[in-house]
Amino acid sequence: MSTSVGHGRHEVPEEAAPPQGIWAEFKDAVALRTVALIVGVLLLQLGFVLSYVGAFHAPTPKNxxxxxxxxxxxxxxxxxxxxxxxxxxxxxxxxxxxxxxxxxxxxxxxxxxxxxxxxxxxxxxxxxxxxxxxxxxxxxxxxxxxxxxxxxxxxxxxxIVPLQGGDGRGLTGFYLVIGWLVGGYLVASLLGVAAGARPATPRRAWFRLIAIVPYAIVSGLGGALIVDQVLGALTGHFMSLWWLGALLVASAAAATMAFQVLFGVIGIGITVLVFVVLGNPSAGGAYQTTLLPPFWRALSNALPNGAGTDAVRRIVYLGSNGITGHLVVIAIYAVAGAAVAIAGSHLIQRRSLRADGTQALA
CATH class of the missing domain: 3.40.50 (Rossmann fold)
Structure with missing residues (x-):
């Protein structure tokens, strides 16, 4: 009894993929969408330099x-x-x-x-x-x-209206406002990155907005505690600064959510453009608005950065006179941002349902 073994049979090796050229490999490694995002980052970087240097390189008093x-x-x-x-x-x-x-x-x-x-x-x-x-x-x-x-x-x-002892160069209010705004748009960005820039349903958009409220209150409280009780930089106006801070954080967070709902991840870049590239140099921190060039001077009171910085200055040193307009501007960003986020989430849900229905029919 013999057993035959197919020693003469050999496996045919799979055909190797033809080598790609360098350009083809580069396109495979770096997607077109990634290139577009990199270009966007470059433009933000150059815009940052242009905006800050343009605002501060030649401060000139005007009126x-x-x-x-x-x-x-x-x-x-x-x-x-x-x-x-x-x-x-x-x-x-x-x-x-x-x-x-x-x-x-x-x-x-x-x-x-x-x-x-x-x-x-x-x-x-x-x-x-x-x-x-x-x-x-x-x-x-x-x-x-x-x-x-x-x-x-x-x-x-x-x-006749000197600075408080801990408020060197009068910049404490500016940095306080910037800190609040950074916290606002970072928390909204984090919520977007963690669970999708665009909320899947209006209910999720509501949940995110509701989550912002306690964060804004605690953030406003923390900032006021630091500049008042902890450092003694701006004293005597704790409650006013606390709630101004809460409103600023809410405005930045709501605006960021709106940009994310409208533009997806790119919305974070738009937030940086508005609050950092344009908002900070026009805020009237290092140089007040009457020393800024016309473009930045016009932006100042129209953005939460400038409205918040001047509101802090007026609360601490000028008897809170003239802050109503600033509070209205900041509140508009909070309310409009929330409204756009909710309305946008409804539109996204409708489009998703239509797409699902079309696929089902197909």
Whole structure:
């Protein structure tokens, strides 16, 4: 009895795939969508440089509100007229009847400074408000120094709204606002990355928005605690700062959710464009809006960055005067962002149901 074994049979090796060219391998490794995202990142990077350098490279005062006060009406009118025709119009001078009125308007933020002119002598006084803006105060002082020197007069500067001891250069409020906004758009981005940039259903969109509320409240509380009780940088306005912070965080988070619903992952890039590339340099932190170029000056009060920064400044130093408009702007971002996120999620769900129905019929 013999057994035959097929020693002569051999496995035919599979045919190897033909080698790809370098360009084909590159296209296989780097998808077109990835290239588009990389180009988007590059544009954001260049936009960041352009926006920050464009806003800060040559700060120039423009129409800074200043009062002229003198016991002589003729002297007041004459000095105000001289200040208003300075090349480049760095100041917008108006006549005020007395020092008390000028000080009150400086303390409530209507004026940035006041020049008290002595018609009988050559020694004048400049009232400023570093709390209303260090860069503005410095710019006004520089302009008035030059004008007084040209007329062989002297001027003494008195800061009637000084900065708090822990608020170096008056930048604490700006960084506080930026911290709140960063937290807002990061938490919304995290929710999107973790469970899809576009909520699958309107209910999920509602859940995300509801989750933002306690985060915003705790975030506002944490920021106010740090600048007040922990560091003593901005003291005496804890509750106002807390709820302003909560509103800012909610506005950034809701706006980010809206961008994500409308544009998917690209919405995060749009958020960075709005809040970082455009919002930060126009916020009036390092340089207040009256020293920024026209484009950034126009953006300032239209974005939560600028509205929030000036609101903090006015709460802490200017008796909360003039913050209503800022609160309205910030609230619009929160409400409109939430509305767009919900409406967009409804549209996405409808499209998904239509697509499923079409596939079923096919």
């Amino acid at each position: 800074i509100p200043l009062a002229v006060v003198s016991s002589s009406a003729q002297a007041s009118d004459q000095v105000a007229a001289q200040l208003n025709v300075i090349t480049g119009t760095p100041l917008r001078a108006t006549v005020v009847t007395d020092r008390e009125t000028a000080e009150r308007q400086i303390r409530n933020g209507e004026l940035s400074a006041a020049l008290l002119v002595d018609p009988q002598g050559t020694a004048d006084t400049l009232l400023t408000s570093s709390g209303g803006g260090v860069s503005v105060s410095g710019a006004v002082t520089s302009v008035i120094d030059q004008v007084e020197a040209a007329q062989k007069r002297t001027v003494t500067v008195t800061d």
